Amino acid sequence: AQSVTQPDIHITVSEGASLELRCNYSYGATPYLFWYVQSPGQGLQLLLKYFSGDTLVQGIKGFEAEFKRSQSSFNLRKPSVHWSDAAEYFCAVGPYNFNKFYFGSGTKLNVKP
Amino acid sequence: DTEVTQTPKHLVMGMTNKKSLKCEQHMGHRAMYWYKQKAKKPPELMFVYSYEKLSINESVPSRFSPECPNSSLLNLHLHALQPEDSALYLCASSQERGEGPRYEQFFGPGTRLTVL
Numbered sequence: 001a002q003s004v005t006q007p008d009i010h011i012t013v014s015e016g017a018s019l020e021l022r023c024n025y026s027y028g029a030t031p032y033l034f035w036y037v038q039s040p041g042q043g044l045q046l047l048l049k050y051f052s053g054d055t056l057v058q059g060i061k062g063f064e065a066e067f068k069r070s071q072s073s074f075n076l077r078k079p080s081v082h083w084s085d086a087a088e089y090f091c092a093v094g095p096y097n098f099n100k101f102y103f104g105s106g107t108k109l110n111v112k113p
Numbered sequence: 114d115t116e117v118t119q120t121p122k123h124l125v126m127g128m129t130n131k132k133s134l135k136c137e138q139h140m141g142h143r144a145m146y147w148y149k150q151k152a153k154k155p156p157e158l159m160f161v162y163s164y165e166k167l168s169i170n171e172s173v174p175s176r177f178s179p180e181c182p183n184s185s186l187l188n189l190h191l192h193a194l195q196p197e198d199s200a201l202y203l204c205a206s207s208q209e210r211g212e213g214p215r216y217e218q219f220f221g222p223g224t225r226l227t228v229l
Contacts, residue, residue, distance in 0.1 A: 041223075101158070101218060104155065
């Protein structure tokens, strides 16, 4: 069965520091992987996605993610975090089984001044 | 137009009220979805419509009644809700219903529902 694990519930980084959010997935075939960001009270905004090809994908707002099949991971990175990046981040795989997305439980990012 | 819009943004209702949430997209998508998201949790799928027909109901209580009057519109009718139904309700759409990157979902901003 498909599943997504985000091991870190909360992460706090200082503004200007680098960031890595972890995501591990479980799926037997080719995974379709996404990272979404959600600000408080807002909907989901797509940061980036991986379907095939180059395993390092670039997204919006300076984010990138690397797909590592051997580790079943799709970690999100940003070299220098801005205060406006404080939000909840969701990793997702899908759609499978007729459009089901499988979301991770989310990682809440706090940014210290 | 690559947006999914939802109205209202916020809704407060009593347990005896009847209200509706509305979702609209003009991307020519033929699959539309309702998700429920509680605080600090990921979205949970409620309903899937494909070509205006209900194709998935994730065992949602009957006090939630979806409707897809045309390919661009999706409604969620609410009646006799409970306080635990308070949540962010997200709408999404995709080209069609299926597996793979072609069926990527686009999400709306959500309606914040509070049931008193």
